Amino acid sequence: MQGFRYLDDTAILRLSVEKCIGCGNCLLVCPHRIFQVQDGKAEIVDRNACMECGACAKNCPTAAIYVNPDDGCGCAAYIINSWITKIRGKAASGCSC
Amino acid sequence: MxxxxxxxxxxxxxxxxxxxxxxxxxxxxxxxxxxxxxxxxxxxxxxxxxxxxxxxxxxxxxxxxxxxxxxxxxxxxxxxxxxxxxxxxxxxxxxxxxxxxxxxxxxxxxxxxxxxxxxxxxxxxxxxxxxxxxxxxxxxxxxxxxxxGETSETMRTVTFSLRERAVLVPLEVCMTLKHLFVAAVVFFVLSGISPDFFSLGLALNRGTVLLLATLMAIFAGAAATPLLLPWLPFRQFWLKGAVVGAIAALLLFAGLPLTSSIEKIAIFLWVSGSSAFLAMNFTGSTPFTSLSGVAKEMRPGLAFQISSTVLAILFWVAGPFM
Missing domain, CATH: 3.40.50.11600 (Rossmann fold)
Structure with a gap:
């Protein structure tokens, strides 16, 4: 993903070292390769590359990882629709992706 | 199969x-x-x-x-x-x-x-x-x-090459073109408002100019910005789109019969604002933008897009009165 960086210090991603058992699932599934496992524990090596896809959290057997749980796909149309929903109190059509 | x-x-x-x-x-x-x-x-x-x-x-x-x-x-x-x-x-x-x-x-x-x-x-x-x-x-x-039986590091890393961006462009453009018919009607009505209430001649001439400018904005925000993405300045997408839109507007001035500076300002604001909006919408098609990041950039982004659009309409309608 060289050449593509999004906003720094924005993504919500937390890793609990106590809960981590070092299985390496997060390292395996991350599409931006931001984890590494060292001495039996996972660590985040490139936090700002996180896009909050949630693959690591979903595949963590001990729920040691927390990612921004709002669903959606980092998509402006989706956010606008959810704002409209809040204002109108009706279900949004969502984005088309 | x-x-x-x-x-x-x-x-x-x-x-x-x-x-x-x-x-x-x-x-x-x-x-x-x-x-x-x-x-x-x-x-x-x-x-x-x-x-x-x-x-x-x-x-x-x-x-x-x-x-x-x-x-x-x-x-x-x-x-x-x-x-x-x-x-x-x-x-x-x-x-x-x-x-x-x-x-x-x-x-x-x-x-x-x-x-x-x-x-x-x-x-x-x-x-x-x-x-x-x-x-x-x-x-x-x-x-x-x-x-x-194994996957390499490269196979596990998501990419966003020029080719991968290019296949997304037709959809970005076509989704926007769907709304263009309604927009064109609005353009012709707004463009015809004149000191004698309404002029059909103005509506056709200025409406066409506005339509061409809008097509340029769509090209800037939904085609040029996605294609040039990694080489454009700024990380926030609306800013990338605004930059490309501003350049597109300046290029337009060379080809469009615009004489009054108030109309030029209106076109500049409209093209850069619309391009910024379309570029911001492209966040949903990329494999690296986080939802938190998009929510963050949408505040300044929407403020810019709404204010530039409102000002563009005011200046454009004011044109024939100057």
Missing amino acids: TATLTLRDDLGSIGARTGFTRNNYKITPGLYCLGDAGKNSPVLVTANYKLSFDALRKELMGQNLWILVVDTRGINVWCAAGKGTFSAEEIAYQVQRAQLDQIVSHRELLLPQLSANGVAAHELKKLCGFRGRFGPILAADIPEFLRT
Whole structure:
């Protein structure tokens, strides 16, 4: 993903070292390769590359990882629709992706 | 089924890529047999979006294997996983429905890596007796994965090459063009307002100018910005789009018969504001923007887009009165 960086210090991603058992699932599934496992524990090596896809959290057997749980796909149309929903109190059509 | 795509598949891809048939481009969920698949053949899992299915099978020429298509309502793997339709539960349901345990003797499902945000692989075994194993991101890497049984670091890293961005452009442009007819009516009405109430001549002349400027804005925000993405300044998409839109507006001034400076300001604001909006919408099509980041950039982005549009309308309508 060289050449593509999004906003720094924005993504919500937390890793609990106590809960981590070092299985390496997060390292395996991350599409931006931001984890590494060292001495039996996972660590985040490139936090700002996180896009909050949630693959690591979903595949963590001990729920040691927390990612921004709002669903959606980092998509402006989706956010606008959810704002409209809040204002109108009706279900949004969502984005088309 | 075969690994060869026919003309009809290619035409269908064009339909989906331009948005005409995109929301209903599905295939029937279930188990598909490729080549001479048998008891020991691998089982690949994919979504029932036909573009996903075609992308997968065309890379599997000469292979003997099973493809388990799960019901994602015609959505691609990654988005369906994000929305929760491509899930361990859905895979388990399709495994049982196809009675896969009687068809193959092994107990392993090969999953696309980009389904990991929806599929907890460690839960699959409990749900259906099959172990889930993540393969590469791209279908093109599957033959090598099947041969070596391993995925490299490159296969696990998502990319966003010029080619990958270019295939998204037709959809970005076509989705916008859908609204252009209504917009054109508004343009002609706004452009005709004159000191003598309404002038048809002005409506046609100035309306056409506004329409051309809008087409330029669409080109700037929905085509040029996505293509030039990594080389444009700023990280926030609306700023990238505003820059490209501003350059596009300046180029327009060379070709459009605009004489009054107030009209030029109006066009400049309209083109850069619309381009910024379209560029901001492109965040949803990229593989690296986080939801938190998009929410953050939308505040200044929308403020800019709304204020530039309001000012553009005021200046444009004021034109004939100056």
